Amino acid sequence: MIPFVKNKGLAFRVKSSKIQGKGAFATKRIAPGRRLVEYTGERIGPKQERLRYIDEDMARHHTFLFSIDDHITIDGAVGGSEARFINHSCDPNCEAVEEDERIYIEAIRNIQPGKEICYDYGFEVDEEDLEEEIPRYPCRCGADKCRGTILKINKRTQKKFKHLLHQ
Numbered sequence: 001m002i003p004f005v006k007n008k009g010l011a012f013r014v015k016s017s018k019i020q021g022k023g024a025f026a027t028k029r030i031a032p033g034r035r036l037v038e039y040t041g042e043r044i045g046p047k048q049e050r051l052r053y054i055d056e057d058m059a060r061h062h063t064f065l066f067s068i069d070d071h072i073t074i075d076g077a078v079g080g081s082e083a084r085f086i087n088h089s090c091d092p093n094c095e096a097v098e099e100d101e102r103i104y105i106e107a108i109r110n111i112q113p114g115k116e117i118c119y120d121y122g123f124e125v126d127e128e129d130l131e132e133e134i135p136r137y138p139c140r141c142g143a144d145k146c147r148g149t150i151l152k153i154n155k156r157t158q159k160k161f162k163h164l165l166h167q
């Protein structure tokens, strides 16, 4: 079930996205550098995160987690802001900026009204786990330079795991 969505006071609204589920779409022209929203939610540690979410149980990874470091993760599913609906793109128009252990989503390009706003999730997994993890993280951002996965992998790794990447 999609929780209640507030759009008031934001430069974007949340609605159905071609990328996946719901996404965030600009409602006005947005200039580069503009801070759009803080990624809020319950702040949890690694133990709590493991208890709440078991990656191996998800055929396709889907959470509202944002990891700040090895000790703090924001769980947007618990009291989180609309930032939790912003999808990933391999060619993003926004970025996530950390300031004093808080996360803000900021525009890095001019964004026209109606455009979906996205940032690069930059999810990292250990090299030895890629074979198993890549199929859980397909990317459907549709960018020409889409990596085929929302995981952060370089060109060499893309070549190696081409057979597993979403086309």
Ligand SMILES: C[S@@+](CC[C@H](N)C(=O)[O-])C[C@H]1O[C@@H](n2cnc3c(N)ncnc32)[C@H](O)[C@@H]1O
Residues within 6 Å of the ligand: 017, 019, 020, 021, 022, 023, 060, 061, 062, 063, 064, 065, 084, 085, 086, 087, 088, 089, 138, 139, 140, 141, 150
């Ligand atoms: C923070 S949620 C984003 C909102 C999500 N679309 C929704 O409706 O709940 C993150 C999840 O959305 C999905 N997602 C985000 N960007 C994606 C992309 N480019 N391709 C495929 N799935 C994506 C993944 O399942 C990811 O774990």
Ligand SMILES: [Zn+2]
Residues within 6 Å of the ligand: 089, 090, 091, 139, 140, 141, 142, 143, 145, 146, 147, 148, 149
């Ligand atoms: Zn992509």
